[in-house]
Structures are given as C-alpha cells and as structure tokens.
Amino acid sequence: MDLAIWAGGRLRAPDEPVLTAVDHGLTVGDGVFETCAVVHGAAFALTRHLARLAASARGLGLPPLPMAEVREGVRAVLEAAGEHAGRVRITVTGGPGPMGSYRWSADEQRPTVVVVAGPATTLDVSRAVRVPWVRNERSPLAGLKTTSYGENVVALARARERGADEALLADTRGRLCEGTGSNVFVETGGELVTPALETGALAGITRELLLLWGPQAGLPVREARPGELPWEVLEDVVAGRAGLALTGSIRNVTPVVRLDDVEVAPGPLSREAQRLFLARMADDVDP
Missing domain, CATH: 3.30.470.10 (Aminotransferase class 4, branched-chain amino acid transferase, N-terminal domain)
Known part of the structure; x- marks a missing residue:
C-alpha cells in the first residue's frame, strides 16, 4: 500500500x-x-x-x-x-x-x-440512491465531523449494493439533508441550491467554497430557504425537471447521472460549477 x-x-x-x-x-x-x-x-x-x-x-x-x-x-x-x-x-x-x-x-x-x-480515486460524475434512514438534526453530533461513522457505513453499503457511490438522506422533518460523505446541490429554477445546515448537514469545505466562488463567477449558487428543498424534490430529479450535484473533499463537484435506477441528465449549472471549482482549486491550494 x-x-x-x-x-x-x-x-x-x-x-x-x-x-x-x-x-x-x-x-x-x-x-x-x-x-x-x-x-x-x-x-x-x-x-x-x-x-x-x-x-x-x-x-x-x-x-x-x-x-x-x-x-x-x-x-x-x-x-x-x-x-x-x-x-x-x-x-x-x-x-x-x-x-x-x-x-x-x-x-x-x-x-x-x-x-x-x-492515493485517492476521483470521479467525474456520481451515482446516488435514496435510503430509508435519516439524519437527526437534533443530535449532539449534528454538524460535527466525528469518527462515529457507523450509520454512514451502513447507508453507503446499501448504495454500493445498488451500483451507486453515494447514499442520500433526509432529516427527521422530511427535508433533503446530505449524503454519507457529501453535500447535495439541487439544480432547479436556474439555480444551484443546497440544504441549509439546520437540516443537520455537515458544513462541507467544498460546499463552503462553492457558495463563495459561485456568486463571484456569476454562477447562481445559494443555500435553501426554509421549506424549499423537501425530500420530495428528488422526484423532480428523477422526472428530469431538476438536476443534482454532489460536493466533497475528494469528489470535488460531481454531477449526478443516476438516481436510484433512473439515468438522469447532468444540468448545465452543475457542469459549470464542476469546471469552476477545479479551476479555482488549481489556482489556490489554501483558499
């Protein structure tokens, strides 16, 4: 090794x-x-x-x-x-x-x-599945990156069994939250929108930088308003009415090309966000 x-x-x-x-x-x-x-x-x-x-x-x-x-x-x-x-x-x-x-x-x-x-294996695109478990946004560990990762291991194993590389979770109130090791951005209404941290989502570094760099480059990227991203928004992705992208420290920004067993088209904003992030990343290693 x-x-x-x-x-x-x-x-x-x-x-x-x-x-x-x-x-x-x-x-x-x-x-x-x-x-x-x-x-x-x-x-x-x-x-x-x-x-x-x-x-x-x-x-x-x-x-x-x-x-x-x-x-x-x-x-x-x-x-x-x-x-x-x-x-x-x-x-x-x-x-x-x-x-x-x-x-x-x-x-x-x-x-x-x-x-x-x-070594690290990087992906150009992501494939995700929905899992039945939820993030507890009221947990004392919500928003903390701890070594208590058992629930992520179980959820990711479910995803891999289905040929995916990430599992998506809601919070206890039925809002879209995050993946086991990624943040989620929904491409809808001409914007890239990510769940608010009150859902229990981790404040990802890639998420943070995309929220900073996107608007600087004229890319419409923002955090969701209350009630804007219910779990059911993923039905819009499956139906082709919305797009999806995942962010993380190793995956960077990756458009989702399959959700559950349905092939979905990566949105143009997701692709542009991917290009923007890789370019900015190469320019400054400690932004």
Whole structure:
C-alpha cells in the first residue's frame, strides 16, 4: 500500500500499531477527523479543514487540539508519500480512556493524533440512491465531523449494493439533508441550491467554497430557504425537471447521472460549477 502514516510524533510503517486497545476513539468513536485532497503536493484548503477540525473537537467536548502536532504530521506524510499522495486524513481522538462512554477529566486526557496520506480515486460524475434512514438534526453530533461513522457505513453499503457511490438522506422533518460523505446541490429554477445546515448537514469545505466562488463567477449558487428543498424534490430529479450535484473533499463537484435506477441528465449549472471549482482549486491550494 502506498501509505505514509504519522503518529506519536514520527512516521510509522503501515503494519506498525499506533493505538492502544483502550483508545477512546476506538472503543466508543470519541474522535474527530478531516480529509483533504492533495493538490500540487499540498493539502487543499488545510486552514479551513483545521478550523472545522477544531470546531468538531469543541462540539464533541475534546480538549484543545495540538495543532502544531497536527500540522507537523501533515507535512511529514506529504513529504514521505510524494507523488502517491492524493488525500490526507487527520484523525484526533480522546486518547486512552475508560472502556465506557464516560471520559477521564480534561487534564487527564492525552489526545491521539494520526495522520495518513495515500492515493485517492476521483470521479467525474456520481451515482446516488435514496435510503430509508435519516439524519437527526437534533443530535449532539449534528454538524460535527466525528469518527462515529457507523450509520454512514451502513447507508453507503446499501448504495454500493445498488451500483451507486453515494447514499442520500433526509432529516427527521422530511427535508433533503446530505449524503454519507457529501453535500447535495439541487439544480432547479436556474439555480444551484443546497440544504441549509439546520437540516443537520455537515458544513462541507467544498460546499463552503462553492457558495463563495459561485456568486463571484456569476454562477447562481445559494443555500435553501426554509421549506424549499423537501425530500420530495428528488422526484423532480428523477422526472428530469431538476438536476443534482454532489460536493466533497475528494469528489470535488460531481454531477449526478443516476438516481436510484433512473439515468438522469447532468444540468448545465452543475457542469459549470464542476469546471469552476477545479479551476479555482488549481489556482489556490489554501483558499
């Protein structure tokens, strides 16, 4: 495997253990993470990703993150991985802890930092399915990027069984929310519209940048107004009355060409957003 792994202040061999059996990230999913694309040998939008990592840690109740250590890990794995690096994953857990859900006190916690660089597979288009499970927008983890990813694993497995690469979820109030690892943009009425964060959707970095860069380039991209994107809007996509695009740190912006078992046409705004994002991404690796 073309992986570069950094933990405990140094590079590690791929088969070298890096966690204790009682690390709280392993036992109860008490951790946060970020994944960055690698562009020109650098982690794309690293400053924004680290800001979100810190926000997720605060929301989860972890102590302040050792950002100097995190940045050193990113530098080390990118240097070690070289041309094989297509993505970087940064994981910070609560460190060694009890086997239950409760934590040691803040002054007793010793966070674990693991940074990995490796290849990435990118897609030009996406294929998605609707799944019956929902995001709980009132969950204490809503909007946080934590290592508690079990529900995403189950939903994505359903999608892959059906030949898709992403699963789409509603929130508990029947509003379109997000994918397991992506944000959603609906192309409708001459605009690209993405669900509001109040649905429990993660504030994706690619979503954030597209909302910034789109209007700057004259592309009509915005966040949905209350009640504007019900789950049923996906019926308009299936019927050809609307388009769909997904955004994420590795997929960037990808038009959806199949929803469930129906082939759908990618919309012109989705294609233009894809072109715009790739061009801006190449121009500035840390916007």
